[in-house]
Amino acid sequence: xxxxxxxxxxxxxxxxxxxxxxxxxxxxxxxxxxxxxxxxxxxxxxxxxxxxxxxxxxxxxxxxxxxxxxxxxxxxxxxxxxxxxxxxxxxxxxxxxxxxxxxxxxxxxxxxxxxxxxxxxxxxxxxxxxxxxxxxxxxxxxxxxxxxxxxxxxxxxxxxxxxxxxxxxxxxxxxxxxxxxxxxxxxxxxxxxxxxxxxxxxxxxxxxxxxxxxxxxxxxxxxxxxxxxxxxxxxxxxxxxxxxxxxxxxxxxxxxxxxxxxxxxxxxxxxxxxxxxxxxx
Amino acid sequence: xxxxxxxxxxxxxxxxxxxxxxxxxxxxxxxxxxxxxxxxxxxxxxxxxxxxxxxxxxxxxxxxxxxxxxxxxxxxxxxxxxxxxxxxxxxxxxxxxxxxxxxxxxxxxxxxxxxxxxxxxxxxxxxxxxxxxxxxxxxxxxxxxxxxxxxxxxxxxxxxxxxxxxxxxxxxxxxxxxxxxxxxxxxxxxxxxxxxxxxxxxxxxxxxxxxxxxxxxxxxxxxxxxxxxxxxxxxxxxxxxxxxxxxxxxxxxxxxxxxxxxxxxxxxxxxxxxxxxxxxxxxxxxxxxxxxxxxxxxxxxxxxxxxxxxxxxxxxxxxxxxxxxxxxxxxxxxx
Numbered sequence: 188x189x190x191x192x193x194x195x196x197x198x199x200x201x202x203x204x205x206x207x208x209x210x211x212x213x214x215x216x217x218x219x220x221x222x223x224x225x226x227x228x229x230x231x232x233x234x235x236x237x238x239x240x241x242x243x244x245x246x247x248x249x250x251x252x253x254x255x256x257x258x259x260x261x262x263x264x265x266x267x268x269x270x271x272x273x274x275x276x277x278x279x280x281x282x283x284x285x286x287x288x289x290x291x292x293x294x295x296x297x298x299x300x301x302x303x304x305x306x307x308x309x310x311x312x313x314x315x316x317x318x319x320x321x322x323x324x325x326x327x328x329x330x331x332x333x334x335x336x337x338x339x340x341x342x343x344x345x346x347x348x349x350x351x352x353x354x355x356x357x358x359x360x361x362x363x364x365x366x367x368x369x370x371x372x373x374x375x376x377x378x379x380x381x382x383x384x385x386x387x388x389x390x391x392x393x394x395x396x397x398x399x400x401x402x403x404x405x406x407x408x409x410x411x412x413x414x415x416x417x418x419x420x421x422x423x424x425x426x427x428x429x430x431x432x433x434x435x436x437x438x439x440x441x442x443x444x445x446x447x448x449x450x451x452x453x454x455x456x457x458x459x460x461x462x463x464x465x466x467x468x
Numbered sequence: 469x470x471x472x473x474x475x476x477x478x479x480x481x482x483x484x485x486x487x488x489x490x491x492x493x494x495x496x497x498x499x500x501x502x503x504x505x506x507x508x509x510x511x512x513x514x515x516x517x518x519x520x521x522x523x524x525x526x527x528x529x530x531x532x533x534x535x536x537x538x539x540x541x542x543x544x545x546x547x548x549x550x551x552x553x554x555x556x557x558x559x560x561x562x563x564x565x566x567x568x569x570x571x572x573x574x575x576x577x578x579x580x581x582x583x584x585x586x587x588x589x590x591x592x593x594x595x596x597x598x599x600x601x602x603x604x605x606x607x608x609x610x611x612x613x614x615x616x617x618x619x620x621x622x623x624x625x626x627x628x629x630x631x632x633x634x635x636x637x638x639x640x641x642x643x644x645x646x647x648x649x650x651x652x653x654x655x656x657x658x659x660x661x662x663x664x665x666x667x668x669x670x671x672x673x674x675x676x677x678x679x680x681x682x683x684x685x686x687x688x689x690x691x692x693x694x695x696x697x698x699x700x701x702x703x704x705x706x707x708x709x710x711x712x713x714x715x716x717x718x719x720x721x722x723x724x725x726x727x728x729x730x731x732x733x734x735x736x737x738x739x740x741x742x743x744x745x746x747x748x749x750x751x752x753x754x755x756x757x758x759x760x761x762x763x764x765x766x767x768x769x770x771x772x773x774x775x776x777x778x779x780x781x782x783x784x785x786x787x788x789x790x791x792x793x794x795x796x797x798x799x800x801x802x803x
Contacts (some may be wrong), residue, residue, distance in 0.1 A: 196624075197578030206575030214563045261766065296555030302620075305524040305555075307548040454519040467527055 203308040204316055211290065211320030225324070229279050229332040233272055233339055242267040262403060265342040267434045272336035274400035274424045277329040280359055281420065284367040285391050287321040288374030288383030295378055300466075310466045311459040314371055318455065321367035322360055327361045344434040352431035354440075358447055360422040365451035368458040375458075375465045399424050419450040474498040475628055475660045476505075476522065485572040490572040491517040493684035495530065499662060499677075504654055506675035507664040508769070514684040515664035516556065519632050522662070523553050535752040549577065556633045560605045566592065566616055584623065595649065600732030611642035614656055618649060629653065631663040635670060640670075643667075647674055668751035668769040678769075680776055687776045695772045700725060700781040702741025707733045707761040708752060717755060721747050733761070741766065776779050 213223055243254040243266055255265055262270045278438040302312055333355065374383045395401070397411060398420035404412055415421050426443035476499040492514040499505040507515045520526035522533060524544040532539070538546040554618040561570045567588055574584030604622035605613065616635070621629055634650065635643040651674065653659050665671050669755045671678050672692045679689045688695065699725075708714065711732065718727045718736060723744035726737040738744035741764045749759055774780050 197580070199578070202578040203576045206572050210561060210564065210572055213568075214561075217563070219530075298555055299561065300557040301520075301525055301557075302553065302555055302559040303576060305523040305548060305551070305553040306573070307575045307578065436530045467525070 200309050201312060203306075203433050204312045207303070207313065207316030208309075213324060215324060225283075225328055226331050228282075229275060229328060230335050232278065233275055233332065233335050237268045237275065238339065240267055240271070242334075246318035247375040261406065263428070263435065263437065264344070264432045267318075268339070268341075269341040270428070271401065272332070272339070272341050273335070273427045273431055274395075274398075276329045276332050276355065276359060276421050276427050277362065277398070277400060277424045278331050279396055280363050280423075281366060281391055281394055283325040284321045284327050284363055285370050286383075287367045287385045288316050288370045288377070288386060289380070289449070290384055291317060291371055291374050292377050292380055304466060310462045312464040313466065314375075314458055315455075316366075318364055318367045318458070322363035326359055327366075329356070341432060344432045346429060346433055347431055348439060354430045355427050355430075357422055358426045358444060361444070361451045362419060363446045365419060365447065366453045368451070368455040372454070372461050374459050386461045394418065394420055398467060415416045419447050422446040440466045474536050475501050475503075476533070476662065478531070478533040480523075481518070481528050482530035483514075483521060483526065483694070484529045486579055488642055492528075492760070494506075495679075495684075495686045496531075497679055497683070497686060497689055498616055499660060501557060502654065502658050503676045504650070504661045504663065506671045506672055506678045507662070507681055508666070508668070508671040508675075508678050509681035513681045515666075515681060516632055517684075518681070519630055519662070522770065523551060523726055524548055525645055549624065550627050552620040552621035552629040554617045554631045554634060555574050556636060558617065560608075560613060560616050560620065561605045563604065565602050565604055566597050569605060569616060570619055571624060574623045577624040579624065587623060587625075587670040588619075589632075590624055593743055595619045595761060599655065604620055609644065614642070614646060615637060615649070618646075622653075625657075626659070628660045628662065631661065633666070633720075635665070635667065643670070650674055658710075668773065674770050676707050680773060682777045688772075692713065692769060695737075695769065696767045697713055699767045699771055700737045701739040702737070702744075702767065703765045704738055704741055704745055704748065705733055705761075705763045705765075706736070706748070706759055709758040709760055712757070714755070717751060718748060721751055723747070 215225075242262075246252045246254050246257050256444045258267065263269045275404055291300075294303075300313075304310075309417060333352070335350075370383075370386065373386050377383060397414045397419045398404075399415060400420065402413045404421065407415060422443045426447070429437060429440050429443070476497075478498065479496050480494045481492060481496070482490070482494050483555070484490050495514075495518065497505075508520060510516055517526060521528045522535065522540060524540050524547050527541060532541075534540065535547050536550050538550070540547055553795055559564075561572070564572065569639065570591060570610040571581075571584055574588065587600070592601050595618055597612060597615055597619065600608065605616065608616065609633075618634075621631075631650070635646050638646065645672065650661060654661060655660070663674070675692065677689060678692050678695065679686045680695075681687070688698075690698070712730065715727045715734070718724060718734060721744065723738045723740045724736055727740060730733045736737070736744070745762065745764055749762070754757055770780060
């Protein structure tokens with residue numbers, strides 16, 4: 188072993204990215220319990236929340252009022268479940284990516300971060316691996332939601348085709364990258380667990396409610412509309428609904444993709460720049 | 469490259485946290501090729517901060533340091549690629565197996581899998597973990613984890629290996645085993661080692677040279693023998709049967725440097741205690757006196773530490789409250 192033969196080490200700026208991403212993913216797919224919880228969670232949400240609130244029934248029995256017409260007029264879908272189920276795709280992305288901050292703080296507390304920092308791995312790779320791993324998990328969770336939504340009976344719109352599924356995964360990937368960069372950036376300096384937990388509790392639900400997830404933006408008070416209209420979650424959900432359950436054409440779909448895509452690029456860039464600064468003390 | 473080349477050169481290195489807490493205060497030293505260089509000092513003296521600056525994860529406030537000619541502040545990637553680090557904490561991923569952890573380290577250095585697989589097996593063999601390589605690190609004992617860290621730190625065949633408190637929290641046997649690994653590394657690979665410790669025996673047994681660090685400053689540097697000799701040598705204490713002053717007689721004997729009479733015993737400082745003692749006994753006998761008691765003490769690093777810092781290492785360690793306070797201050801400052 189004492190012979191010091193010269194080995195060509197990788198000089199790629201991205202070396203170590205797959206190794207670090209895979210490390211994150213192994214913690215997930217090698218733990219059957221964590222994996223199972225991730226599958227059960229969207230089933231519970233969809234079955235409980237999606238099926239409990241049958242808003243169409245509110246107008247049932249009123250003479251001259253057809254619940255289906257009301258639903259189509261207000262929500263753009265034949266039933267509330269189809270409307271809600273598609274927002275669950277975004278919901279699961281928010282909840283999956285919000286945990287990325289915890290893993291950053293864990294790595295710092297356990298000293299793993301310091302070890303990685305002492306190796307010739309680019310600082311942005313450390314951050315990108317977190318983002319990538321969270322995005323892969325989010326994609327998987329979104330796929331589960333889609334399967335469950337079909338199993339519990341969504342009514343697809345006239346826009347729906349096999350291509351729609353690719354579109355859904357594409358927008359889910361973009362928003363996952365954006366959100367996991369966002370949550371990572373918020374916890375880059377944190378050294379205590381309370382920080383990501385607090386961010387998680389403070390941000391996740393408002394992020395969902397101030398979007399088109401549960402209710403159409405047009406029916407919101409104007410101040411909330413203003414927030415919902417800049418919330419990238421709204422654009423994600425709009426894209427998913429447009430591809431899957433709406434019937435009024437693809438209209439704003441390019442805008443949805445552009446908005447979420449630009450959000451992802453900008454937030455990831457900010458996160459990488461912050462990592463240069465804050466990962467070097 | 470010559471034998472005596474300076475592998476690590478440090479000039480005026482300083483770290484001030486939060487503009488107020490000086491953890492490392494203008495230290496300068498150099499480490500030569502193949503040396504085991506030890507930083508000795510109590511908790512909170514600045515050892516870990518120094519190592520963190522040298523391994524490029526903490527930016528110095530002031531001063532300069534180079535490792536293998538690479539500057540630690542602007543040639544960080546070169547420095548990182550040529551050093552190995554065994555941190556104080558157990559940093560291996562608990563959810564991964566031993567082999568997975570080592571291969572992960574290899575990937576971080578950009579070592580191709582075709583090379584790293586063989587190296588990982590060799591290293592696991594070296595640290596005697598081959599039988600456990602497929603087990604998750606969760607199931608490892610403290611000693612096994614330490615060995616795994618050591619293996620990870622060696623995966624890129626570093627020219628300099630940094631060990632931060634390599635035996636902290638280990639039992640006596642594992643500690644001795646770790647020392648053996650460290651010595652073997654030096655012999656087998658001619659590696660240069662930089663380690664920090666607050667165990668005096670450890671510094672004494674392992675290091676070629678020691679820097680004693682206190683309150684962020686280096687108070688003295690030298691080999692353990694030099695440091696101990698600098699105290700003036702061994703101490704021989706003896707008593708004779710008759711109450712008669714023989715100070716003058718003893719003072720003339722070879723190797724003896726200083727004689728004092730204290731409470732009826734003679735306290736003798738000698739450069740070479742085990743040679744001086746028989747000569748002293750013989751001279752006293754030849755003058756018709758009888759030696760009733762004799763003891764010989766070799767100075768330890770604890771005496772050295774006491775001499776240079778004005779306090780005993782054990783006292784410094786025992787003032788826990790002070791250490792805690794300092795740690796809290798450091799933690800706040802680092803955030």
